[in-house]
Amino acid sequence: MGDHFQPQPPPAANDKPAVWDLVVQDLERDEAPLSTLKAPFPWSTRDLMALVRADARARDAQGRKRYGVPLQAGNGRDAPVDAYQEALDLAVYLRQALEEHASRFVPDAELYVREHLSGLYNIALHSVWRLRWLLFSRDGR
Structure with a gap:
């Protein structure tokens, strides 16, 4: 197994923004232009984006519960x-x-x-x- 599979330290909290918050902001930014597209499925792109944002927030909560800190840049990993x-x-x-x-x-x-x-x-x-x-x-x- 290569060096890129060695265990990493647990993430350390710091004063940088939570990366999941940045991802949700990016999703919200990207939603506006996508909302005008016609989706080839029975739900709207806006509905799908709302589901993705909710899933991102849930994944953030899961990580915070598991590691005790939000995912942040400069966390030692x-x-x-x-x-x-x-x-x-x-x-x-x-x-x-x-x-x-x-x-x-x-x-x-x-x-x-x-x-x-x-x-x-x-x-x-x-x-x-x-x-x-x-x-x-x-x-x-």
């Missing part, structure tokens, strides 16, 4: 390593979903769902490659 590890997990979960998709979605939407899962899986793989390049260029390994 190596964010690119965390992102790389999580991106690997994302890729494997999406690949699992591709294997399982036929039994989990409405038949009329099967091709649509498979195309989206394939696209997300490819994005995840590209994210993994880019993150690994970033770590290599920074650490030389």
